[in-house]
Amino acid sequence: MTIVGRYYDGQSATVHTVALHYLAEYDSGTLLIGDAADGSEIARWAASDLYLVPGRRDEMRLAASGQPAGARVVVRGADTIARIRATLPVLGTKQRRETTRQRRLAVTATLALVAVIATYLYGVPLLASRIVGLVPPAWELRLGATVASQLQSSLGGLQICDPEPGSLANRALTRFGQAAMAESGSPFALDINIVRSDIPNAFALPGGQVFFLSALLDQAQSPDEFAGVLAHEIGHVAHRHGMEQLISSAGTGALIGFILGDMTGISVAAGLGSTIIDARFSRDAERQADAFAAQVAHRLEFDASGLVDLLNRVGEDDDFARALALLSTHPLTDDRKAALDRLGQDRPSGLEPPFTPAEWQAIKAMCGGALDQRGTPINVGATKTK
Secondary structure, rough: EEOOOOOEOOOOOOEEEEEEEEEEEOOEEEEEEOOOOOOOEEEEHHHHHHHEEEOOOOOEEEEEEEOOOOEEEEEEHHHHHHHHHHOOOHHHHHHHHHHHHHHHHHHHHHHHHHHHHHHHHHHHHHHHHOOOOOOOHHHHHHHHHHHHHHHHHHOOOOOOOOOOOOOHHHHHHHHHHHHHHOOOOOOOEEEEEOOOOOOEEEOOOOOOOOOOOOHHHHHOOOHHHHHHHHHHHHHHHHHHHHHHHHHHHHOOOHHHHHHHOOOOOOOOOOOOOHHHHHOOOHHHHHHHHHOOOHHEEEEHHHOOOOHHHHHHHHHHOHHHHHHHOOHOOOOOOOHHHHHHHHHHHHHHOOOOOOOOHHHHHHOOOOOOEOOOOOOOOOOOOOOOOO
């Protein structure tokens, strides 16, 4: 019995009603496609070239290798489909092979996705410190500028309290920063800015930019406290923790960006500017920054334990302010507090302050901090004491 179907040649929109015949010749046979009206031959497809194409439930769609991409033979009816499958068992074999191949692809894709997720969550953060060493300093400088620009946009602008580089306060900050970095071997020149903000915090960006927020400056009661926190942030710059944090946060995008030579584009920096203030460094990074601050304090002969005093004072604030403050991004864990307390031990008394009285007054007044009648800064941001 002749099987009737529809034939599409893949080159035109014409639909041919055809009669299908199977010729058992050679090794695998041939599907003869003839015109249903006059019996003239339209095409011959080798049975070994045939394969199934997905279609409707009650249809069978056949295609053949070496034919135009849209060439199809379509038949309908369960009995007709069963006859063709019985006549051409090669179709079932190929279908099973294709199903197996698709399953393998699905498993491979799933494993690849799991690997990417695992790399994002665990692999990249563990490798971030090593990857940082491969990032050229020039790239980190550009990335830092990109993040700073995003911070400007996301925070509605970073208002620098004293933009005049030649002011007494800025000259003192520059001198301190240069002295702190003198033995670090860092390729970056510091850019220290006191920024007006109601949030008591301080943070360092990749490439050497350090921001000390005015609310934290208000709470600093001595040059040692201010210098301790500032030296800690400079330690993050010296150890390139900001770059490490961005690589860790950006995950596989950072790796792709590094491979493509785009460490300032969307793959790494996009969206990170608004979150870097809230990003926590690892415990190892905090310990490294603390140790750096201690080394600076020894070299410059000031009391590094002032860092603990300021952190403790910020911790006495209300819950909302504390959540947004220095302790949120630089948590004062028990082991870290113990290590910081040790910084002040065995230190001789009568140490020279890191800033002269005139410099300290100028720094405290940078953002309009109040001074008493003798010109001594008033700690307007201090909270209640226990």
